[in-house]
Amino acid sequence: VQTISVLLALAEDPGQWRHGYDLCQETGLKAGSMYPILIRLADRGWLETSWEVTTSPGRPPRHLYRLTRSGLDVIRELGASRATRGRARRARLNVRLQEMS
Amino acid sequence: VNRSPDLPGSLLTFAAQRIRPERSEWGAAMLAELTEVTDPVARWQFALGCMWIALFAPGTGGLLQMRKNTIVTAALISTLIVAPFLYLELRNRPLGALNFPYPLFVLLWVLPAAFVFTAAPIVRSVRAGQNLLAHPILFLTRVTFLVLAALFWSVLINDQMPCFLGVPNCD
Numbered sequence: 001v002q003t004i005s006v007l008l009a010l011a012e013d014p015g016q017w018r019h020g021y022d023l024c025q026e027t028g029l030k031a032g033s034m035y036p037i038l039i040r041l042a043d044r045g046w047l048e049t050s051w052e053v054t055t056s057p058g059r060p061p062r063h064l065y066r067l068t069r070s071g072l073d074v075i076r077e078l079g080a081s082r083a084t085r086g087r088a089r090r091a092r093l094n095v096r097l098q099e100m101s
Numbered sequence: 102v103n104r105s106p107d108l109p110g111s112l113l114t115f116a117a118q119r120i121r122p123e124r125s126e127w128g129a130a131m132l133a134e135l136t137e138v139t140d141p142v143a144r145w146q147f148a149l150g151c152m153w154i155a156l157f158a159p160g161t162g163g164l165l166q167m168r169k170n171t172i173v174t175a176a177l178i179s180t181l182i183v184a185p186f187l188y189l190e191l192r193n194r195p196l197g198a199l200n201f202p203y204p205l206f207v208l209l210w211v212l213p214a215a216f217v218f219t220a221a222p223i224v225r226s227v228r229a230g231q232n233l234l235a236h237p238i239l240f241l242t243r244v245t246f247l248v249l250a251a252l253f254w255s256v257l258i259n260d261q262m263p264c265f266l267g268v269p270n271c272d
Contacts, residue, residue, distance in 0.1 A: 019134065019137070020130060020131070020134045021134045021137050021138060021147065024147075030146060030147075030150045031131070031134075031146070031147045031148075031150030031151050031154075032149070032150030032151070032153045032154055033150070034150075035127060035130075035131060035150075035151060035154050036154055038127075039124075039127055049126070049130075059133075059136050059137075060129070060132065060133040060136060061133060062130075062133045062134060062137065063126070063127075063129070063130030063133060063134065
């Protein structure tokens with residue numbers, strides 16, 4: 001669930017580079033949960049990483065993240081399978097309601 | 102200018118330096134991100150979370166992974182050292198006996214394990230031909246602990262030897 005929430009946060013604007021702390025704030029995940037997820041996503045090739053080119057004086061460049069094409073494919077597949085499961089659940093519920101009525 | 106010591110930053114720097122070289126990018130990433138966290142509580146939370154990953158999280162090249170072999174070695178050596186004394190004790194008192202000295206055997210096991218774990222970095226440095234006095238305070242602390250642990254363990258064994266040998270009323 002945590003990985004999905006990170007993927008969804010990244011998928012909101014796929015072209016946009018995101019910071020780790022911003023993702024923590026958006027998803028409500030602690031750094032101890034967020035970074036292992038980011039590391040795993042990057043290892044699987046679903047996450048592209050980069051470093052900030054322009055930084056404020058006295059501050060180190062921040063690490064940036066965005067989904068790769070395969071990461072976006074995963075999100076699409078995830079969305080499709082969730083929609084299928086949702087439709088199946090609704091169909092089962094309708095059948096049960098009809099039986100009850 | 103704020104000159105108060107940045108403890109979360111220092112701790113995270115310490116942890117990040119121990120990440121494997123191939124994962125060092127992530128240590129630098131977490132350190133850079135910490136500079137953006139200004140709220141003191143959030144800063145501590147963020148630093149502790151990142152430290153946890155840097156030191157222990159599997160799959161991220163943490164410190165514990167690097168020392169897994171040392172831990173296993175320490176546990177094995179310790180078990181081998183304590184086994185004869187446990188055998189002697191079991192001849193006199195069964196394992197479930199009310200007066201079985203469990204705390205003593207835990208201590209007898211932990212001390213050699215801690216000894217091996219503490220001595221391992223020194224042995225590694227010697228093998229690698231590094232200067233042991235490159236970090237003199239750390240080296241002296243380790244040596245002091247090793248001497249004290251060895252002394253304490255010897256005293257315990259010496260004190261308990263009559264009981265191991267089955268001398269009546271040895272306690």
